[in-house]
Amino acid sequence: MVDDMLRTPRAVRDAERFTAHNYHPLPVVISSAEGAWLTDVDGRRYLDCLAGYSALNFGHRHPQLIAAAHAQLDRLTLTSRAFVHDQFADFCRELAQLCGKDLVLPMNTGAEAVETGIKVARKWGYQVKGVPAGQANIVVAEGNFHGRTTTIVSFSTDEDARADFGPYTPGFTVVPYGDLAALAAAIDENTVAVLLEPIQGEQGVVVPPEGYLPGVRAVCTERNVLFVADEIQSGLGRTGATFACDQDGVVPDMYLLGKALGGGIVPVSAVAANADVLGVLKPGQHGSTFGGNPLACAVAVEVVRLLATGEFQRRSAELGERLHAGLGGLIGKGLVAVRGRGLWAGLDIDPALMTGRQACERLMERGVLAKDTHGSTLRLAPPLVITAEEIDHAVAQLAAVLAG
Incomplete structure (x- = not known):
């Protein structure tokens, strides 16, 4: 218990102490982000596969959106x-x-x-x-x-x-x-x-x-x-x-x-x-x-x-095919089922392997952030600015987690 406390960032411990416990976040403390990537207080980068529950469809700090916000803040x-x-x-x-x-x-x-x-x-x-x-x-x-x-x-x-x-x-x-x-x-x-x-x-x-x-x-x-x-x-x-x-x-x-x-x-x-x-x-x-x-x-x-412009809808459709093809290849290798459309997927993990929370914790250790729901189900919803290579990376890290 003491060792676990020492490994937990102070910001996480303080959040647990002073915040109502209506969330159970992963023990990572994010300090900056750009595009599909997050960086924690220690400088480690993570691929964001949640995108704020789809609030970040256009990625973190999209230049056109940031410019609009800055301009309006001055007026x-x-x-x-x-x-x-x-x-x-x-x-x-x-x-x-x-x-x-x-x-x-x-x-x-x-x-x-x-x-x-x-x-x-x-x-x-x-x-x-x-x-x-x-x-x-x-x-x-x-x-x-x-x-x-x-x-x-x-x-x-x-x-x-x-x-x-x-x-x-x-x-x-x-x-x-x-x-x-x-x-x-x-x-x-x-x-x-x-x-x-x-x-x-x-x-x-x-x-x-x-x-x-x-x-x-x-x-x-x-x-x-x-x-x-x-x-x-x-x-x-x-x-x-x-x-x-x-x-x-x-x-x-x-x-x-x-x-x-x-x-x-x-x-x-x-x-x-x-x-x-x-x-x-x-x-x-x-x-x-x-x-x-x-x-x-x-x-x-x-x-x-x-x-x-239609650009983001096309990216979601095209890259979504790649995501679902990769995830489909993991059915029978730790995944029981995959659902979804576009860059949105629900994954049912074999509950005999691990819970969804455990999968998210192990993905976090490998530099990918996702969110569990309802036991052994994971949700993946990366920003629509994610690249094909980054999708392949996320699928590979999931495969490694499922393989133990």
């Missing part, structure tokens, strides 16, 4: 939405165009975007669909991860996220992910929305069965229900397309966006939908002091412009 950082600033219209217009929607509502965190989507869907249900007051319900999926607010954990099926945080918010019906028949059966006359992740990230990068998302779209259209797609992790290039929904030829009624939208610099989230949906909100009914602030908009509009 204006916050006004609140009481006034209009000179970055706001460009961001909202260009993000709306990227999404193919009429309107954008900027917020800060992903959880705020989800909460906003829930409120908008309910208000649309009452004002447009004609659901009786207080009776609106939303259909969600088992294994979901939409955030950690009280309302959101009310419909979580992860007991770590949910237990002891009640009383819970009513108005949600949970059905198995990927089961279109169960979803259709759960919709009634008071259902206002179906809220889904096109690919479930926290659950282990779970891709739904072929035809599921188009089926959800068809059912929602037929039953006059909003299809709300949580693309906070899966969107903005991660899966090889601008949105994961694109790969199934599906257009939801509402996009929930976050993480990569802030370029890894500032928290930025947004809801995008047409005027017949987002138009139900009127002044005073929803808001955020920091939502759509000048610094956030200056960075986020550059993110949208990077995506508008």
Whole structure:
């Protein structure tokens, strides 16, 4: 125990002493980063295969995004939405165009975007669909991860996220992910929305069965229900397309966006939908002091412009094939299964070999940082600026860890 304490960096020990233990980070202390690489306080470099849970899709300190942030810091950082600033219209217009929607509502965190989507869907249900007051319900999926607010954990099926945080918010019906028949059966006359992740990230990068998302779209259209797609992790290039929904030829009624939208610099989230949906909100009914602030908009509009080139979507698709081919070669050699799309993969390790946490610790020792979830599952989500050689390096280090 004493030896372990001596080997643990002081910053890690102090963090454990003075911070609420709502996270269990790996014992590494990062001091700088660039592109796909992180450097710790001792000068050791690590290949980042988590990318801030997809918040760093464009890598650490992307020059175009850093330049936008620096320029804005010298001019204006916050006004609140009481006034209009000179970055706001460009961001909202260009993000709306990227999404193919009429309107954008900027917020800060992903959880705020989800909460906003829930409120908008309910208000649309009452004002447009004609659901009786207080009776609106939303259909969600088992294994979901939409955030950690009280309302959101009310419909979580992860007991770590949910237990002891009640009383819970009513108005949600949970059905198995990927089961279109169960979803259709759960919709009634008071259902206002179906809220889904096109690919479930926290659950282990779970891709739904072929035809599921188009089926959800068809059912929602037929039953006059909003299809709300949580693309906070899966969107903005991660899966090889601008949105994961694109790969199934599906257009939801509402996009929930976050993480990569802030370029890894500032928290930025947004809801995008047409005027017949987002138009139900009127002044005073929803808001955020920091939502759509000048610094956030200056960075986020550059993110949208990077995506508008299509370069990062192509990189994710092409390099994702290389990643999945390499990982596929490890099935039967320590891996039980590999899932995912683009530069996003969920790996199930043979639990007889090691836990996911142990795998991450051993990868860290070999200079690769990743994150475990649900026992023996790893998630890989490297920045989209990663190279083919760096992908091969990460796969080789994983192979070495699995081989013991």
